[in-house]
Amino acid sequence: MLTNKFSKITNAKDLLFLAFSYFFVLNNLLSNEIYYVQSPKAKLLVAPKIDSQGATLNIGSSLKKVSESGLFYQVRYGEKTGFVSKLFISAFPPGKQIKLGTTHSSNEQALGRQRASDFTKTAAARGLSETEKLRLRGASSDFDFDSVRWLENIGQASVEQSLDNVQVIDESKNSSFFDFSSNPLPSETKAEVKMGRILAAKLIQKYGLVKNEEFTIYLNNLGQSIAQITSRQDLSFRFGILDSSEINAFACPGGFIFLTRAAVENTKNESELVGILSHEISHVVLNHHGEIATDNAFLEIISSLLATPSIEIVSTASLTALEAYEEEFYEKGRDIETEYEADESAVQLMVQLGYLPHNFIKYIENLSKIPNENSILKTHPSTSQRVNKIENILKSMGSISDLKNSDEAYIQAKKSL
Numbered sequence: 001m002l003t004n005k006f007s008k009i010t011n012a013k014d015l016l017f018l019a020f021s022y023f024f025v026l027n028n029l030l031s032n033e034i035y036y037v038q039s040p041k042a043k044l045l046v047a048p049k050i051d052s053q054g055a056t057l058n059i060g061s062s063l064k065k066v067s068e069s070g071l072f073y074q075v076r077y078g079e080k081t082g083f084v085s086k087l088f089i090s091a092f093p094p095g096k097q098i099k100l101g102t103t104h105s106s107n108e109q110a111l112g113r114q115r116a117s118d119f120t121k122t123a124a125a126r127g128l129s130e131t132e133k134l135r136l137r138g139a140s141s142d143f144d145f146d147s148v149r150w151l152e153n154i155g156q157a158s159v160e161q162s163l164d165n166v167q168v169i170d171e172s173k174n175s176s177f178f179d180f181s182s183n184p185l186p187s188e189t190k191a192e193v194k195m196g197r198i199l200a201a202k203l204i205q206k207y208g209l210v211k212n213e214e215f216t217i218y219l220n221n222l223g224q225s226i227a228q229i230t231s232r233q234d235l236s237f238r239f240g241i242l243d244s245s246e247i248n249a250f251a252c253p254g255g256f257i258f259l260t261r262a263a264v265e266n267t268k269n270e271s272e273l274v275g276i277l278s279h280e281i282s283h284v285v286l287n288h289h290g291e292i293a294t295d296n297a298f299l300e301i302i303s304s305l306l307a308t309p310s311i312e313i314v315s316t317a318s319l320t321a322l323e324a325y326e327e328e329f330y331e332k333g334r335d336i337e338t339e340y341e342a343d344e345s346a347v348q349l350m351v352q353l354g355y356l357p358h359n360f361i362k363y364i365e366n367l368s369k370i371p372n373e374n375s376i377l378k379t380h381p382s383t384s385q386r387v388n389k390i391e392n393i394l395k396s397m398g399s400i401s402d403l404k405n406s407d408e409a410y411i412q413a414k415k416s417l
């Protein structure tokens, strides 16, 4: 019987059918999207609403996506089905965090310059400059990487400082089965940060960075307290102030967030600032910048060879992508739906952190009252539409408690600006 059956399927047609069947089954299995819990705030909710009932999910738990409902995924977790906010989960398992702001000795800087000049000579000799044009920092006045590094180092200082008043959670106790720190950093994250740094350097070159340590440290503490409840634990978020009298805010991929000086000055309390920061962080967390192509192998090798603080490489491929980003983000604005989505998720983040989202509404409302203020309107939907949308979200929620009513740190830091 058995041998008979085997002999039956050995003909080519049957084998092909079998192969196709397996492929179909395998493909189906793979298309089940798996997400991993990244935030201590993640819950398996009974309804797609941030304030609905639900059990807390452990960091690292894997969830199978069933369907999508606005800012929520319906997921299966073991035998259970429920909803989870997109802000708290990621397609990657928890792992390492990208490190920014390393300090190098002047010796290394000299070595970097030497390598760079050797490289340009070699590249010229091989005719590489024609095919793989690379721009080296210093040769171009379009980018201010020095200021990006200033901001990266400020961020580091603020993390150390904030450890004093932040409860340190021991991940190993939370999740006994996995050692997340051994998971490698996804190459997508590296590409995203690389692109974000270039955009940051370009923005800073255009507007100038306000190098006020006191306020920047305060801003980074505040921003990082928001970012650390999101799914982007692989990023080291940095928050900077651009020297501009136009009210605006920008989110670069990789977690480089900028507020203009006027935007900061226009805030009246910490909650309003948290609203703006949460909106911009959401653009990064919800991947509104889309997929970023990783550099080709050649550029990877060159970049690693030249990776010292005195040298930053901006490839022509990056430059092309950069132009597209600039136009979309800073000139004509993002897609209107992504703006509403960022507003809605800002509300989610504010509620989770105990800030009143009503303050965010007030800030947006105030923008419309400022005469001749149209910079933010160039890149964001009309203020009345935004306010309406947020008010509708708040109406569907229960009472929200204001847990952060002290503005002492905010007032103190703002004085220095």
Ligand SMILES: [Zn+2]
Residues within 6 Å of the ligand: 279, 280, 283, 339, 342, 380
């Ligand atoms: Zn926005």
